[in-house]
Amino acid sequence: MDRLPLKTWTLRAAWVGASLMAAAPAFAGEITIWCWDPNFNVAIMREAGERYTKAHPGTTFNIVDFAKADVEQKLQTGLASGTGNALPDIVLIEDYGAQKYLQSFPGAFAPMTKKIDYSGFAPYKVQLMTLEGETYGVPFDSGVTGLFYRRDYLEQAGFKPADLENITWDRYIEIGKAVEAKTGKKMTTEDLNDGGMTRIIMQSGGKWYFNDDGELDVTGNAALKGALDTQAKMVKAGIVKPATGWNDFVKGFTSGDVASVVTGVWITGTIKAQAAQAGKWGVAPTPRLDMAGATNASNLGGSSWYVLAKSKEKDEAINFLGAIYGKDIDFYQKILADRGAVGSLTAARSGAVYQQSDAFFGGEQVWQRFADWLAKVPPVNYGIFTNELDNAVTANLQALIAGKPVDAVLKDIEEQAKTQIQ
């Protein structure tokens, strides 16, 4: 049917080729992304990728699912080697480690101050991603914490949801003893080799391992002292099922072995994955320390997306993060409803999903509650040595449980930490 001369064909082909070439630098690359947690970050990134490809069909995504420790190790190795080939275009970094990477690998991450409108994000997130006036990456989720509990177990022990509202840790321990006496279940599970619980309790008291100037704040830190004391009390009271590692910890509450767990909102997806337990769960505020300045709100984890400066698809990656994570309100509604991701884009907080009640949690308006608590989380300075301090704390926690006075333990922690942070 077509009998066009060869010359016309060549010209057409050249024209098509040229137009493809022209579009190529902006929107035809493959964006490689490293992140962890298939039920959370990975699934959310897939959703984000699908949304972006609708408007930019040329872009493809390669989302690589690693364990968190492996992401950090590969990132650190790649950054140290100085080559860009071994690294992805976008990487997820937990907030505790953000300043560590920004300060120790200058020039490794793409500055985005002029490309992203940061005024819409929660200020504490933007602050921890900023170094010397330049902001890197796009803020993602918050780790606002809550007390997730089994309604059925608590009811069996004679407690109503109202009994768990704004309680102290001492009250939590009392309830725990009653729960075990009535149901035979432990109140909670904890991996004592992990610093998570210490960080939750400490931040709810408005403190961190470091003061605002980044100096070590251990021996005079009332919130840290309270955090250690509380954990020792819980173990001594026998309300804790000891966990060995993350999987064992998760198994503790998903299998119904324990009655409650205090952790970040991002665990919601994992809890809701147990469809048989629908309607049996409830959410209450994080217990607080019995001291001045302590709140019933805290944070655990939370992370953000960073673009590598040596990435070949740098502009496309920044464009993608800005388009989806920077302003797509509908996207934030969807990941909240599906995955329990509380984003740090403030504009997304007024969306309809925040008002919805969740049948899995007995019809509570869980998202509105988390959003309210988020506003109350005391801002602290995470500094750059959180892992070192976590290690010093977990190394000395056993001695406290064995009966060493808490002030002596704090002194030991400070001694160990001093040699580690240099």
Place this chain on the structure above:
Amino acid sequence: MAIFTARNRHGGLKRYYDVNGWLFIGPALVLIAIFLLYPIVQSLTLSVYSGRGMMMKFTGFGNLVRIYNDPIFWKALTNTITFFIIQVPIMIVLALIIANALNNPKLRFSGLFRTAIFLPCVSSLVAYSILFKSMFSVDGIVNRTLIGLGVMDQPINWLTDPFWAKVLVITAITWRWTGYNMIFYLAALQNIDRSIDEAARIDGVPSWGRFFYLTVPMLKPVILFTTITSTIGTLQLFDEVYSLTEGKGGPSNATLTLSLYIYNLTFRFMPNFGYAATISYVIVVLVALLSFLQFYAVRERR
């Protein structure tokens, strides 16, 4: 004149062999230089620098001073030496006894036993560590079995008690590596002439005497070899403790080894490549020292 030519011809021949010889080993030498020599020299250079990530500054002996003052380093060193002192002898003796038993020609199904005992060492390091972790968890199969048998009433907190965590690591590496060492002994035993053993038996030497005074001395070179490789292996212990404790060396740093500490300094903590390199040289010195001591202990005395 004649002598001169001969000498000349001899020199040419020598050069001919020299050039060809170097050409043959050249590729290997280049590879060794790139992948062995360069990293060794580079890490030595690194060890006089210190700093955060890429922000390194020259510090001279600063890292050695830091090592001296670092309680975690000493803790890791003590743990590593504890593992080595307790685990290596247990494993070597166990491997010797098993090899000797399997070498008995009257033993039936010896091939089956040999395979069964060797099998752990072909299993993946990480896979078996994860398996051990679940077997030894508080409500794992080991605790349940021991309670079921009436050995104890309370479950042992294998992974959360500092003492039992060490016991668990030693158990795990012994399980993994005994069969490996046994194979060396078996191979060596098969080279020992049976008539020696027979002659001793006819002379009325009891079996324990034949084992201690005949078999063991004849296995001495192999025992030396396995002891040194096991020592090096234990000093570099990493995979097992990493997998068992999620990279933390807990509880209370009770299972932190030097290699794991190096890993933490590089990948988990604020990256300090210089300090980590210095500690890796401590392992090198330790291995050299211990190997020398072992050679010295079993030297031929005349």
